[in-house]
Amino acid sequence: MATSPSSSAQVARERVARRLRELRADAGLTGSELAGRCGWTHPKTSRLENGRTPPTPEDIRRWCAACGAPDQAEDIIAQSRDAESAYTEWRRQVRAGLRRLQDSYVDLYRATELFRIYSPTLVPGLLQTEGYARAVLSNVAELLQIPNDADQAAAARLERSKIVHERGHRFVMVIEESVLYYRLGNDDAMAAQLGYLLTAGALPSVSLGIIPAATQQRALWPQELFHVYDDRLVSVELMTARVQVTQPSEVEMYLRAFEQLRSMAVYGAAARALVLRAIEALR
Template structure:
C-alpha cells in the first residue's frame, strides 16, 4: 500500500516523528533511561514516552529541559524551530478560526497575490473565490456554529468578496472543477442561492476563469475527492473538517495534480456547463 505514505497527513506526521526521533536519540546518546530522563526533567515517565512516540508535541520548555537533561543545551533552539514547523504543517482550523473568520480570509491575501495558476476542486461548495456575499455568509455562519466561535460571518463574507477581486486582476488564471451536486446544496435562502448560481454564469465567462462541472450522470474515472486547492505547482491546501493540511512534498503535490487532471477531464465546460447551472436555477423555483 505505497499510497498510504502520500496521505495529506504524512508530511505533517513525518515532521513530528523526526522531532520525536531526535529527542529519543539525544536520550540514548546521553545513556539515560526514560525514567532517569523524566526525573531530571521533573515529569512522569509516561510523558517521556508520549513525547518520544510523537503522541504529544513537545512545548519549547519541554525541549529545553530535555536537552539540558542530556547535556545538549546547544541543540534546543534548533529542535524547537523544527517542532514549530512540524506543528504549523498541520494547522488546526480551530486555532485559525478562534481569531475570527475575517482574519482567516485576510491571511490568504499574500498567498493569492503570489499565485499565477490556481487549481481548485470542490465536490461540496462553490469555491471560495467564486462565492457571492449571501452564499459566503451562509457558509461562514455554519462554520462559526459548528466550531462554536464568535460569528463574524457578515464581516468575513465581506472580506472574502473583497479578496475575490483577484479574479479580475491580470496575472492570475483560475481553473476550477466542481461536482454538479454543488449547484443543488442550498446555502442561505433561495434568493442567496439564485444570486450565487447567476454569478457562476458570469464568472464562468471571464477570460481568466475556466469553470468545469462534473455531471452527476458521467461515468467516472475517479471518485469525488476532498476539497483541495493547488497554488501554482508548489502548494496543495486540503480542507478537512478539523484541519487544513498543507502539502508541499513534490511527490504528493504531483499526486494531487494527477487527480486534478482526471477530474477535469470528466467535467463539461462552456455552453454545457451553463445548461447545468440554468437547470439548477430552475429547480430553485
C-alpha cells in the first residue's frame, strides 16, 4: 500500500505540534523566549513544535501559560492523548495482562455494526476456538516476555466473540488459505478450530471468504492483518504495535484494498472444500 500504516498517528502528532506553534506565534514569542518562560532549552521548543517529540501534559500546560492561553491547555492535552493512542505498542497495552486487552475491545465491538476483517496469518479472533486462542495468546506472551495468562485471556476472547451470535452486527471476513495450515496448538486444537470454521462460516451474520493459495494474477498481494469498524476506524496489527487509522483517505484505501482481497476469495461450498482439505492434511 502507498502509505505507512502509522502515518495517521504522525499526522495527528503534527496537528498538536502545529497548534503549539501557532500559539507561540500568536503570542509574539520567539522559540528562545518561550523556552525561557517554560524553563527548558530552545532545542526542546523546536522538537515539540515540529512534532519530533510528543509533549507531556506538563509541557503543554507550561507552553499555554507562557503564551497567555492557559485555558487551551486541557483541550490540547486531550488532542495529544488521542494522537498518541493512534500508535500503541503491544507492551504498553498488555502491562495489565492479555485478558485485560481482550476486555478492552468490548465497547468498540458493541458499537460496530459492520466488521470487515482481513487476516493473512491467523484465524480471526472472533472465530477462534479456546484451544487455538490459548496457543496464539501463549505465543504472544512469550514473544512480548510478559506473564502468561493465556488461559484467562482465551476465555475472555471467547466471551467477547459471542457477539457474532447477537443481532445488529455483520461480519465480513477474508483469510488466506495458508491460515488453514499454520498449526497453532496441538493437532486436536487445530482440528477443532478448522471444524468450527465450517460451522461459523454458515452463521447468518458471517461471510467467510478464503483466498486460495493457487489464485492466479492476484489483484493484491497479502497485506498486514487489519480490522475495519464500520467506515470510521481501521485497526492494523503489527508485530510490535497496534495502529489505529482514522484519516478518511487512509480508511478509504483500506476499504478499497479489502474489496480487492474479498473479490479473490471463494465462499460457500468452495470455501468449505478448502477447509476440509486442510482437515484431511492433519491426519
